[in-house]
């Protein structure tokens with residue numbers, strides 16, 4: 001089998017490992033184990049965010065790994081994200097510095113604007129603050145101003161590259177057309193039920209790499225939405241899709257591995273989250289087999305144009321990215 005690239009080349013010349021460890025919902029105490037296990041089995045990319053409240057634990061773990069001489073800083077690609085309350089030029093360096101302090105790093109490899117939803121946090125913390133049943137929107141913010149702050153962060157050598165997350169095609173173009181430093185990466189929901197064909201095509205034309213979040217369709221999402229937002233969404237379980245089970249059986253792989261392989265074969269970066277060392281290892285074992293054209297076509301056929309992630313209150317936001325198809 002021909003060797004398969006383990007990275008995607010970015011518009012700043014850097015190589016972004018095509019598989020990273022997702023860390024949203026990784027609980028305190030579990031994050032350390034997850035990061036250590038991931039590094040031991042070959043992951044060289046960690047996805048985190050100011051909002052995930054786990055950067056301190058990741059920082060401690062990385063320091064241990066570096067101090068033990070297992071890896072050097074330049075061997076690993078770290079992604080963090082600007083919180084939704086940070087949508088002003090002068091706030092970007094402030095939040096990035098907090099992430100860097102917590103991560104015990106002098107730079108990250110990629111810093112993303114977490115979403116176009118500018119908000120005014122109520123206690124300084126929430127990503128989506130709700131007051132009187134409504135999202136507390138920061139109407140003063142303009143994401144072009146935020147982007148200038150992102151460019152400042154590159155100039156200050158606090159990040160090697162900058163990108164965006166949860167932006168739609170029109171918002172991406174608005175950034176792109178006005179940017180001094182073009183976005184290097186877009187992170188959006190992407191999996192077999194929501195394959196982002198058109199958005200990915202636009203990204204390719206603009207030389208923006210794409211990272212898939214929720215690449216496994218996050219089987220724990222229904223529970224999260226119910227507990228945190230009272231949203232009763234009966235979400236389909238992608239990992240249990242019978243067509244995937246059949247392909248998995250044929251290759252002696254799991255449905256998760258098939259989903260990840262299908263994405264990376266398209267040239268899409270994946271960041272599956274797991275806190276379980278066996279599943280972390282399993283999710284990385286996707287370089288030793290190939291999906292045939294027939295398999296790929298079958299998985300392409302699962303497209304339901306179904307976004308699984310819902311963001312409470314954002315329908316009212318002037319920058320709601322989800323009110324157009326892509």
Ligand SMILES: NC(=O)C1=CN([C@@H]2O[C@H](COP(=O)(O)OP(=O)(O)OC[C@H]3O[C@@H](n4cnc5c(N)ncnc54)[C@H](OP(=O)(O)O)[C@@H]3O)[C@@H](O)[C@H]2O)C=CC1
Nearest residue numbers: 022023024165213214215216217218220256272273274275
């Ligand atoms: N930019 C953004 O707005 C967003 C970014 N993200 C990023 O993307 C990452 C991935 O997305 P996420 O929402 O976590 O969803 P994923 O699709 O990665 O699914 C994670 C869930 O799948 C389970 N799981 C992991 N591996 C397997 C496996 N091999 N077999 C069965 N179950 C498995 C995990 O449980 P367990 O831990 O028990 O293994 C967890 O419940 C996030 O962690 C975060 O870093 C996510 C959402 C939004």
Ligand SMILES: O=C1CO[C@H](CO)[C@@H](O)[C@@H]1O
Nearest residue numbers: 024049114127309310311
């Ligand atoms: O990265 C993220 C993980 O999912 C969360 C809940 O839907 C989001 O708030 C956040 O954007």
